[in-house]
Amino acid sequence: xxSLLQYTLRIADSSLILGQRMSEWCAKGPTxxxxxxxxxxxxxxxxxxxxxxxxxxxxDGEKSADDLxxxxxxxxxxxxxxxxxxxxxxxxxxxxxxxxxxxxxxxxTELAKSKDETLAALAAKSIKEVKYHLRHTSNWxxxxxxxxxxxxxxxxxxLNNIWQFTGELFEMDEIDNELLxxxxxxxxxxxxxxxxxxxxxxxxxxxxxxxxxxxxxxxxKKGMHTEHLGFLLAEMQFLQRAHPNAKW
Amino acid sequence: MxxxxxxxxxxxEKKIEPKDWMPDGYRKHLIRQISxxxxxxxxxxxxxxxxxxxxxxxRAKMILLAKVQDEAGHGLYLYxxxxxxxxxxxxxxxxxxxxxxxxxxxxxxxxLSWADMGAIGWLVDGAAIVNQVxxxxxxxxxxxxxxxxxxxxxSFHQRQGYEIMAQMASGTAKQKEMAQDAxxxxxxxSIMMFGPHDADSPRTGNAIKWKIKRQTNDELRQSFIDKTVxxxxxxxxxxxxxxxxxxxxxxxxxxxxxxxxxxxNVVNGNGPCNKQRLAHHKKAHDDGAWVxxxxxxxxxxxxxxxTN
Numbered sequence: 001x002x003s004l005l006q007y008t009l010r011i012a013d014s015s016l017i018l019g020q021r022m023s024e025w026c027a028k029g030p031t032x033x034x035x036x037x038x039x040x041x042x043x044x045x046x047x048x049x050x051x052x053x054x055x056x057x058x059x060d061g062e063k064s065a066d067d068l069x070x071x072x073x074x075x076x077x078x079x080x081x082x083x084x085x086x087x088x089x090x091x092x093x094x095x096x097x098x099x100x101x102x103x104x105x106x107x108x109t110e111l112a113k114s115k116d117e118t119l120a121a122l123a124a125k126s127i128k129e130v131k132y133h134l135r136h137t138s139n140w141x142x143x144x145x146x147x148x149x150x151x152x153x154x155x156x157x158x159l160n161n162i163w164q165f166t167g168e169l170f171e172m173d174e175i176d177n178e179l180l181x182x183x184x185x186x187x188x189x190x191x192x193x194x195x196x197x198x199x200x201x202x203x204x205x206x207x208x209x210x211x212x213x214x215x216x217x218x219x220x221k222k223g224m225h226t227e228h229l230g231f232l233l234a235e236m237q238f239l240q241r242a243h244p245n246a247k248w
Numbered sequence: 249m250x251x252x253x254x255x256x257x258x259x260x261e262k263k264i265e266p267k268d269w270m271p272d273g274y275r276k277h278l279i280r281q282i283s284x285x286x287x288x289x290x291x292x293x294x295x296x297x298x299x300x301x302x303x304x305x306x307r308a309k310m311i312l313l314a315k316v317q318d319e320a321g322h323g324l325y326l327y328x329x330x331x332x333x334x335x336x337x338x339x340x341x342x343x344x345x346x347x348x349x350x351x352x353x354x355x356x357x358x359x360l361s362w363a364d365m366g367a368i369g370w371l372v373d374g375a376a377i378v379n380q381v382x383x384x385x386x387x388x389x390x391x392x393x394x395x396x397x398x399x400x401x402x403s404f405h406q407r408q409g410y411e412i413m414a415q416m417a418s419g420t421a422k423q424k425e426m427a428q429d430a431x432x433x434x435x436x437x438s439i440m441m442f443g444p445h446d447a448d449s450p451r452t453g454n455a456i457k458w459k460i461k462r463q464t465n466d467e468l469r470q471s472f473i474d475k476t477v478x479x480x481x482x483x484x485x486x487x488x489x490x491x492x493x494x495x496x497x498x499x500x501x502x503x504x505x506x507x508x509x510x511x512x513n514v515v516n517g518n519g520p521c522n523k524q525r526l527a528h529h530k531k532a533h534d535d536g537a538w539v540x541x542x543x544x545x546x547x548x549x550x551x552x553x554x555t556n
Binding site: 024028029030031034035040042043047049053065066089142151235246 | 290293294297300301302303304305306307308309310313314316317320321323324327362412415416419420422423528529532535536537538539540541542543545546547549
């Protein structure tokens with residue numbers, strides 16, 4: 001697999017898996033308005049995933065976008081681990097997404113400058129949506145953190161639990177470095193300080209404290225996942241697996 | 249006196265608006281009907297939501313999700329229309345949870361295969377459209393305008409559902425079997441969506457005279473069947489009704505008798521998924537209580553601009 005293909009798949013996979021998680025909220029939101037917002041975000045993420053998979057399919061030359069989404073196993077998925085975490089309660093979902101949205105916003109802003117024109121165009125399209133996602137999760141984090149005596153400690157616990165999955169977002173491996181020197185990839189390490197700013201500013205408004213950096217999980221980009229992903233894929237892929245030659 | 253003026257307005261096809269005088273019975277009938285309609289949109293998210301995580305392609309996933317999102321929007325729209333009659337959304341949801349308010353019986357049937365997404369779009373939305381197109385001319389302004397808005401999206405959904413059915417009916421043997429099975433299971437429940445026969449419809453009352461309803465249950469049902477039978481033929485699926493046949497004289501299809509015992513069971517809470525659907529809605533509502541409380545508490549605090 002070429003580096004560019006793997007790089008593109010990583011982006012597509014993170015969007016798809018987070019979209020899948022968000023779509024699980026359908027008909028479960030705390031209000032009807034929020035149900036619509038969560039579905040809306042899921043839909044944006046599936047749209048982004050679709051765009052990057054189509055490019056990946058082009059780079060692959062044999063598989064279709066749907067083949068890539070529905071016929072790879074968990075060791076062949078390259079999403080960040082944070083996006084595969086289960087939804088938990090609403091606060092868990094907001095924290096998980098906020099941390100990832102902040103990264104995504106900065107990542108796409110940089111990727112829009114990529115020398116690879118397709119990646120740049122897909123990123124430029126995604127920024128508008130991710131901006132909305134970040135605004136949504138930031139506002140909710142503040143509401144929940146600076147809400148009631150029940151909601152503040154609840155969401156602080158979410159933050160403490162999920163924090164270990166943020167380290168991976170800023171890692172650079174040989175694929176990233178190779179494509180960075182070609183002017184294609186984003187320097188993830190370089191967006192960390194701006195991400196820190198966004199996170200610190202929001203946490204302050206939310207009256208939440210930033211957890212210490214302890215053990216940081218890693219491996220998603222190389223196909224090493226948490227135990228959650230296998231179940232997610234089993235559910236997502238079952239029709240394609242059960243009816244290999246069917247068109248839908 | 250008021251009553252006479254009101255009826256004159258109705259007869260002259262002038263819309264009734266929220267601030268106009270209206271008979272108590274008219275207001276009550278509308279609250280019941282519009283809230284039932286709103287609850288149906290919201291509960292109706294569940295049987296389809298059931299398949300979003302398992303949709304077979306990226307495109308199918310996006311279409312289904314967009315559809316369910318539209319339904320939530322329709323629910324919101326209808327709750328707003330209902331609130332113009334002087335009742336709050338919270339009260340309406342309470343009535344739903346207390347089983348005082350109903351929702352469409354169709355959503356108490358389970359979705360057991362992907363083909364059910366086709367059947368629901370094609371048949372259930374198809375039946376809803378027949379009903380809603382007729383309600384575009386309903387006498388209460390906010391309801392009528394709601395229907396006009398909603399019908400546009402609903403027709404789109406129906407086409408998408410039919411497309412799923414057509415695709416599966418012309419697919420592999422297994423797919424075709426799934427499509428026929430979905431039609432078999434959803435045909436009669438869809439026919440029942442129009443409610444009891446006119447003669448057994450106690451709640452119709454003044455609804456026709458007040459022009460809340462513009463056509464009777466049986467008229468609407470007939471028009472749905474006439475339309476749908478031909479659509480089934482086009483994609484090579486068989487309607488599960490041995491008594492179905494074209495009646496040259498009437499210019500309509502004759503069809504068999506519905507299982508009214510099943511209908512009343514489902515309406516009265518004893519269908520396959522009644523308990524599950526209501527429990528799901530209550531659980532989401534209860535699980536969200538701390539979130540709504542936090543949002544309320546935060547809204548009362550002095551404003552700080554949100555981050556972005």
